[in-house]
Amino acid sequence: MKGLLAFAGALLCAASAAAHIGSPNVFFEGVAGVHALRVVIRPPQTFPGLAQADIRVTDSDVTRISVTPTFLDAGDATTPPASAAARVAGDPQLWNATFWLLRRGSYGVEVELESARGGGRIAVPLQAAALARPVMPPALGATLVAFGALLIGAAIWLAAAAARAAGLAPGAAPSPRDRARGRIAAGLAALVCCAAVFGGNYRWQQMDRDFANALAKPLPVEAGVRREGEQNLLHLAPPRDAPLTAAWDTLVTDHGKLMHLFLIREPELDAFAHLHPVRRDALAFDGVLPPVPGGTYQLYAEVTHEDGSSETLVTKVNLPPPSGAAALQTSTGPGGGILCLSPSALQPGADQPSALDFDDSWHMGASDPTPGRSAALMGGGRMDFETDGELVADRDTALRFAAFDAGGAPLPLEPYMGMFGHAALRRSDGTVFTHLHPAGSISMAAAEMLARREGTASPMPLASSATAHEVEFPYAFPRAGEYRVWVQVRSGGRVLTGVFDVAVRESG
């Protein structure tokens, strides 16, 4: 019986953080040995629970695929046997595997391919955590209440009958004294039942609270802005009441940066910045703010710890308007033209760029991007959203974008932090926010660490099945709704951001 798993329960950790907000599935695109593959892992909502892995391989000579999850805190000796993947009927390239995860935490999911050409192995980082507080369906609730009422009534009747008549010879009628005893027993049984209902309800509420406290959720962070000369400095620190695990001395670099920070102006969504603050100490990050217009910004900051776990830190921050020379930069932004800026393009030779990270970039445009599948880029170029068909929730898709210059010629893309593109994606109500790149949604830092640990192939940072002016992001939207997508590419040394509004419909 489940209760006997008490030991396992005692080992379940207290709280976990989400690497992506509202987007629990893991997407990975890369190469295992000689085979290109795409992996989608859907972790379970509860633990122990079954995780699903969809593996798409284009090569037809793959004969066998197996999947093995390793719990990262526990070591290789504790790895369970591999689960074999089965081909999905009707799609010769798609394989599916299910595997059990005993508890939440960081896993390395090793995908092993066998083929005549030697096959290959790749390890995908997975953070498994519960995301949502359960809600009982009304029909089930009503059924259980009906059952409960019936059982309580029956228990009271049974107690009364036992006290009244159990000792009587068959056929004998109960005396008034027997009846009185029966009534007392019924009263006692009613009391016990009431106590059980209240006790059970109290326990449920208590457990639900504990469960909700331990849900994977973005961690709050404290953000403040201070002025230093001409510059505005953004300062980040863990909240004062944060648990000790929030310390930032165990972070590792992802795409060469300890932190990827996104700022989105609300409610207009017309200004967007992708910055890389510098760690000052275990409890502080600092970064120079680019000259984005003043206002309230939603801040998302992504970090990866050395144990492979990733977190998203969130807060809202009020930014002052830029001043001096920088103010001129923004004046043509919102409501006017489109500005895609990065330090290399800002005042070459001046002092200011050295304070900003070379890979920082920011974008200002209209609050409503041009409808349709084409977004204007700074300098007259455009970016097209090339994925065919409509977008459906929970359906594995490749979001493909292509960049063109002002003359309509394909724009050659250059690596931007080791990738041909970065995409940030936000549901209109803010319940989903995720950061994608062509290798998927995984933290590259966690993937590289896992590759070293498992001895598998390192994830290929430049993996892209697209041609040089196109970039592709594997993803499945977790829910239907309106999403805004910011796609960032680098061309001619300059970071360009295309902004799209996309609609995702319900599956089924």
Add this chain to the structure above:
Amino acid sequence: MQLESTLLLIASLAVPLTLLWDFSWESTIGVDRFFGPPHAANYLAVALAGAAALRMAVVATHGGVGGVPLGRMRAPLGAWITLWGALAFVAALLFDRWWQSNYGLAAGIWHPPQIAKAVAYFAVVVGAWVALLGQQTSPRGALEAALAAGAVLAMTSVVMTAQSFANRQHSAVFYQLGCATYPLVLVAQSVAGRLRAPASAAALAYMGFTAAMVWILPLVPASPQAGPVYNALDHLLPPPFPLLLVVPALALDAWLHGLPARERGAARWTAALAAGLSFFALFVAAQWLFAGFLLSPAADDWLFAGGGRRWPFFLRIDPAARTAFWDFVSPGLGWTSAAVAALLAFFSARAGLGLGGALRRLQR
């Protein structure tokens, strides 16, 4: 009602035994489906108990006189209790299925549907025991009642498995839980049973059936299917060796058997004191010594499954802790906690005397 009684007895024994199988399965394989073999067997056991009780109700209803009436229906009291348990089990299972797929085990182990399931199991086995106590018209009937009491003891020990590992058998909580529960059943069985030593027979039944699981389960090859695997296993894990309840049960039978059912007042309290204290003394003495043996290399064999070598795969355990008593997990038995345990044994025995008297007078 011979057939119904036998089926009810088999079903009530199968309830704790399938739970032991389930414990072993989850400790070895870890993968736990709603209709996994031990679960399916467990549901079947409850269903069989419900069917046998229903059949008893049909027979009693046609008989027209005996049993406890409900509208036009009649059934022996025990059958009603078992039926209530089977119905409660259906509700608890519905609730549990939703809970498991929404909270999993992350919210805790003793969650409301789990407690509801335990209540339902107890109703099923206690109902069977009550029904069979009412049918002790032959030596076979008396033996069946003792076996049914063994199922109640086994069910009690199953819900306390986590506290009953040999490493915890010097702890205060183990003795306090044992003293609060087992005397109730053993004393009632000793008073209401018609065998020469009814409580001892029940204790032997519990020990025999549990030991059989200790011996049989490890014959089945199985290995963990979920990670992390801290303890490699290649066969089903044996459950902990049964408690030596027969030792205190013999004393209870010696004190209580033949005690007048209508004995009242001070004599009853004296009897409860004697029964409670003797249970406490013998249970502590026997189990204290036996636990030391179970953790020693001498017990590291198929018979006792001891020696600190058999652990659920998911339990990360320090090598030194395997054969040690876990005083750091739950404090050892001291003078005060022993006094509390003795007091609990006394109250439990007193309640057992009351229950046993009522069950002995049971006519329906």
